[in-house]
Amino acid sequence: MENKVEKREQWTRKREYILAAAGNVVGLGNVWRFPYLCYKNGGGAFLVPYCFFALLCGVPLYLMETAIGTGYSYIVIQLYSRVYTIILAWALLYFIYCFRDPLPWATCNNPWNTDRCVDLTSLNSTQTHRGNQSVNWTSGNLTKSSVSEFWE
Numbered sequence: 538m539e540n541k542v543e544k545r546e547q548w549t550r551k552r553e554y555i556l557a558a559a560g561n562v563v564g565l566g567n568v569w570r571f572p573y574l575c576y577k578n579g580g581g582a583f584l585v586p587y588c589f590f591a592l593l594c595g596v597p598l599y600l601m602e603t604a605i606g607t608g609y610s611y612i613v614i615q616l617y618s619r620v621y622t623i624i625l626a627w628a629l630l631y632f633i634y635c636f637r638d639p640l641p642w643a644t645c646n647n648p649w650n651t652d653r654c655v656d657l658t659s660l661n662s663t664q665t666h667r668g669n670q671s672v673n674w675t676s677g678n679l680t681k682s683s684v685s686e687f688w689e
Contacts, residue, residue, distance in 0.1 A: 555596075558603065642687035649687070655680045 548554045575583050634641050641647055645654035 642684045645683045651686065653679055653681050654683050654686050657682050
């Protein structure tokens with residue numbers, strides 16, 4: 538069984554790329570209208586300056602616009618892919634944490650917990666004990682649950 542790798546198609550000349558790109562820009566309606574506009578604006582006298590300025594200004598500006606657009610699209614693609622990678626990494630991290638026993642967000646005995654951490658699993662109505670002190674976590678004394686400290 539042979540594995541044949543198909544060769545990717547490429548432009549043989551730069552001229553082919555420019556003509557293909559110009560063909561996408563110039564519609565059939567513009568091709569039909571062009572002879573009429575030439576006749577209306579002076580015939581051949583219009584065609585000479587038109588071609589001159591098209592080559593002097595039009596082609597360089599078109600190529601510059603294509604290059605700038607390619608650069609912007611590259612930046613946007615990189616931005617989206619990196620943001621997507623970060624979100625996947627977070628999901629993988631939290632997925633791995635789900636297999637620990639006890640769950641890391643269930644207690645205040647973790648390195649990321651602060652002094653304001655309140656363990657919600659050992660609540661006695663609205664009172665909980667942290668060390669030797671009793672904390673009323675509903676009184677608004679700037680306490681945070683162990684769950685919110687884990688996720689933040």
